[in-house]
Amino acid sequence: MNSGHIADYPDIAGLSAAMEAGQVSSKSLVLELLSRVDQSAHLNAFITVNSRGAIEAAELCDQQRADGLVTGPLHGIPLAIKDNIHVAGLPNSAGTPSLKNFVPAANNEVVDRLQAAGAIILGKANLHELACGITSINATFGAVGNPFDETTFAGGSSGGTATAISAGLVPAGLGTDTGGSVRIPASLTGIVGFRPSCGRYPSSGVTPISRTRDTIGPMARSVSDIILIDQVVVSDEPPVSTIPASQIRLGVPRGYYYQNLDAETAEVIESGLSRLGDAGINLIECEVPDLEALLQQNYPLVGFEMDRDLRDYLQHFDTGVSFDDLWGAVSSPDVQGFLEIVTVTDDPGYQAAIAARELLRQAFQAYFDADNLDGMVFPTTVLPARSIETSVFTAELNGEQIPTFPAYGRNTDPGSAAALPGISLPVGLTRQGLPVGLEIDGPEQSDRQLLAVAKTLEAILLFDSRP
Numbered sequence: 267m268n269s270g271h272i273a274d275y276p277d278i279a280g281l282s283a284a285m286e287a288g289q290v291s292s293k294s295l296v297l298e299l300l301s302r303v304d305q306s307a308h309l310n311a312f313i314t315v316n317s318r319g320a321i322e323a324a325e326l327c328d329q330q331r332a333d334g335l336v337t338g339p340l341h342g343i344p345l346a347i348k349d350n351i352h353v354a355g356l357p358n359s360a361g362t363p364s365l366k367n368f369v370p371a372a373n374n375e376v377v378d379r380l381q382a383a384g385a386i387i388l389g390k391a392n393l394h395e396l397a398c399g400i401t402s403i404n405a406t407f408g409a410v411g412n413p414f415d416e417t418t419f420a421g422g423s424s425g426g427t428a429t430a431i432s433a434g435l436v437p438a439g440l441g442t443d444t445g446g447s448v449r450i451p452a453s454l455t456g457i458v459g460f461r462p463s464c465g466r467y468p469s470s471g472v473t474p475i476s477r478t479r480d481t482i483g484p485m486a487r488s489v490s491d492i493i494l495i496d497q498v499v500v501s502d503e504p505p506v507s508t509i510p511a512s513q514i515r516l517g518v519p520r521g522y523y524y525q526n527l528d529a530e531t532a533e534v535i536e537s538g539l540s541r542l543g544d545a546g547i548n549l550i551e552c553e554v555p556d557l558e559a560l561l562q563q564n565y566p567l568v569g570f571e572m573d574r575d576l577r578d579y580l581q582h583f584d585t586g587v588s589f590d591d592l593w594g595a596v597s598s599p600d601v602q603g604f605l606e607i608v609t610v611t612d613d614p615g616y617q618a619a620i621a622a623r624e625l626l627r628q629a630f631q632a633y634f635d636a637d638n639l640d641g642m643v644f645p646t647t648v649l650p651a652r653s654i655e656t657s658v659f660t661a662e663l664n665g666e667q668i669p670t671f672p673a674y675g676r677n678t679d680p681g682s683a684a685a686l687p688g689i690s691l692p693v694g695l696t697r698q699g700l701p702v703g704l705e706i707d708g709p710e711q712s713d714r715q716l717l718a719v720a721k722t723l724e725a726i727l728l729f730d731s732r733p
């Protein structure tokens with residue numbers, strides 16, 4: 267029986283077919299992946315490795331399969347879960363020192379659904395501390411390295427999940443996304459990352475930042491795997507159908523999303539757009555009116571909600587940690603600075619931010635409606651990954667040092683604020699060999715349509731960015 271290298275199989279369906287044919291067992295796959303995790307420990311992809319639990323779960327899956335019982339489409343498939351999503355019996359540190367010994371008694375509901383479909387939890391993945399950043403340079407648990415260049419960061423805050431997938435340690439996993447935390451690391455490590463519409467996935471049992479922005483999001487090597495995971499989580503949705511390229515209409519909003527791109531990123535993105543256009547995708551250059559002004563009015567929302575929601579979370583789940591103690595022990599210097607915006611504003615200020623968010627949602631819907639668009643397409647990030655050593659606070663972009671957080675979150679943040687679904691696809695490599703991602707955002711609640719669009723685009727781009 268083969269050991270089951272992930273690289274031997276194109277997607278989860280292929281791996282499952284190999285298990286069904288007896289070419290690989292779940293236990294042999296788990297043992298192979300645990301060995302790879304050990305060999306890749308320098309990447310800091312995991313905070314907790316669930317070795318014993320994963321082996322026992324794999325043995326059960328193999329016995330069930332031998333008895334003719336396959337529990338679902340993820341039967342025997344190992345996954346990584348970001349360490350701010352509750353998995354019963356495993357620590358949920360949220361990447362911060364105060365919570366490293368907090369062990370939830372119950373799963374987040376998304377984890378429940380994945381396990382009911384047969385998934386195995388290989389471990390809890392590293393992240394930017396408290397998910398409050400976009401590099402996954404974590405002062406307590408170590409910076410997550412990028413498999414394409416280990417001196418560069420993986421992106422964040424779901425960097426551990428992204429690196430685990432990119433490095434071949436798991437076929438897929440879960441991250442969370444508040445302002446780009448699934449799509450940014452997916453872009454920088456050459457994988458696929460999907461942010462569903464807010465409210466699509468259950469959110470209880472996740473260390474929170476913002477109730478109006480937070481969502482769990484799947485990450486994988488292919489759109490087909492994202493579709494499979496989404497179908498498991500939201501079982502009443504119709505299957506994703508194939509859409510011919512000539513029937514897809516995508517906006518190209520150059521006024522905001524294409525400003526001051528890194529030169530090599532721009533080169534890769536324009537090549538990708540040319541391939542899409544040549545294949546028949548309808549690309550319409552059009553802008554979202556007043557986008558920057560609307561975003562600025564919405565910004566105070568996160569500070570208000572994190573203060574309220576994190577306090578409630580710490581108490582509700584009996585973590586034994588107070589809000590003040592948690593913040594006092596934060597170890598990552600950039601996250602220490604984040605505390606400045608986490609203050610309760612007066613209620614009129616919060617209500618004004620809620621109203622601004624509604625105007626932003628209306629502006630995006632009007633944008634999609636005006637040209638009958640299926641979505642909009644743009645660079646996921648305006649620059650590729652930069653050095654772990656020098657990029658905690660600033661990163662180089664076109665010869666200038668600019669603040670790291672807004673540089674990488676610039677393009678992902680608008681869709682997050684407006685509750686849009688978005689997906690990042692790998693589109694190419696810079697001349698230095700670093701991945702570049704192309705994002706497609708769709709109208710609110712158009713998730714399955716967006717995934718169908720992404721599957722068509724993926725087949726056109728035909729880019730395999732394995733390190």
